[in-house]
Amino acid sequence: MTGAAVPRHGAAGATAAAIGQGAGGGLVAGGAAAATLALIAEISAASTAMPGIRSSTWTPLTAVAAVAFGPDAFHGSFRPLPIAGGLAILLAVAALLGIAGTAWIVVCAGPAPSAPLAVALGVAFGVAAEVAVVNAAVTAIDPDAILYDALPSWGWWVAIGVYGAALGLLSARRGSRR
Numbered sequence: 001m002t003g004a005a006v007p008r009h010g011a012a013g014a015t016a017a018a019i020g021q022g023a024g025g026g027l028v029a030g031g032a033a034a035a036t037l038a039l040i041a042e043i044s045a046a047s048t049a050m051p052g053i054r055s056s057t058w059t060p061l062t063a064v065a066a067v068a069f070g071p072d073a074f075h076g077s078f079r080p081l082p083i084a085g086g087l088a089i090l091l092a093v094a095a096l097l098g099i100a101g102t103a104w105i106v107v108c109a110g111p112a113p114s115a116p117l118a119v120a121l122g123v124a125f126g127v128a129a130e131v132a133v134v135n136a137a138v139t140a141i142d143p144d145a146i147l148y149d150a151l152p153s154w155g156w157w158v159a160i161g162v163y164g165a166a167l168g169l170l171s172a173r174r175g176s177r178r
Contacts, residue, residue, distance in 0.1 A: 018106075019099055021174055026098015029122075029166035030091045034061065036159040041151035049149035050074055061086030063150035067142050074146050093133065098167055101125040105171045115172040122168025123161050130160040 037060035046055045053059065056076040064086035066074035073082040105113060105121045113121070134156055138147050148156065 018102070022099035022102035023095040024098070025102055025167050025170040025174070026095040027091055028170060029098060029101075029163045030094025032166045033094065033159040033163035034087060034090055036162045037061075037151060037155060040155035040158060044152050044155070046152050047149075048074075048076070048151075049144050049146045055151045058083055059150040060155075061090065063147040064089050066146045067138060071144065071146060074150070094163065097125075097129050097133070101129070101164070101167045102171050105168060113168075113172050115169060118168035118172035119165045120168070122164035122166070122171065124164070125167070126160040126164025127157075129164075130156060134160075 038057045041055035041059050042057040044055055048055055048059060048063075050071070053074070053076045058078060059074070059076050062074045062076075062079070062082045065082040066072075066086075068089055069082070069085065073085070075082065101122060104125050105118050108121050109117050134148065139145065142148070
């Protein structure tokens with residue numbers, strides 16, 4: 001038999017497996033991006049959109065929560081509920097984008113891309129997602145720029161680069177196992 005083997009459940013099983021791989025890759029890459037955001041915010045201790053709050057480990061996650069639950073969720077100290085809510089939202093978005101990003105990598109480079117090509121495609125997808133999600137969609141619903149200003153603005157670009165690179169590496173790794 002030539003070509004990729006189709007799971008015994010046919011095309012529906014193959015689609016479900018691809019969605020699962022993309023979502024799983026998105027979760028892992030989202031975790032890497034969240035850690036990057038927290039590290040940049042903590043080290044920079046930059047001013048945020050809210051007077052009196054400087055960026056910290058928690059500001060990126062509480063800013064995500066503030067977009068969904070209102071500005072009172074945003075803070076720079078440890079408060080478990082807004083932090084957990086922000087992390088849950090960030091990881092859910094990362095998983096959904098992971099499905100699209102993995103599909104993009106497979107469409108552009110095939111089911112078993114080389115690691116450098118998959119990383120480049122992942123970073124390109126991440127930059128496009130940054131523009132569409134953070135710079136356009138979130139800015140439209142967050143006029144006070146709480147999210148974008150929760151850390152230095154360049155930190156979002158670095159984190160989305162990490163997200164894309166991780167998604168690309170995971171895609172290449174999964175492709176090499178087939």
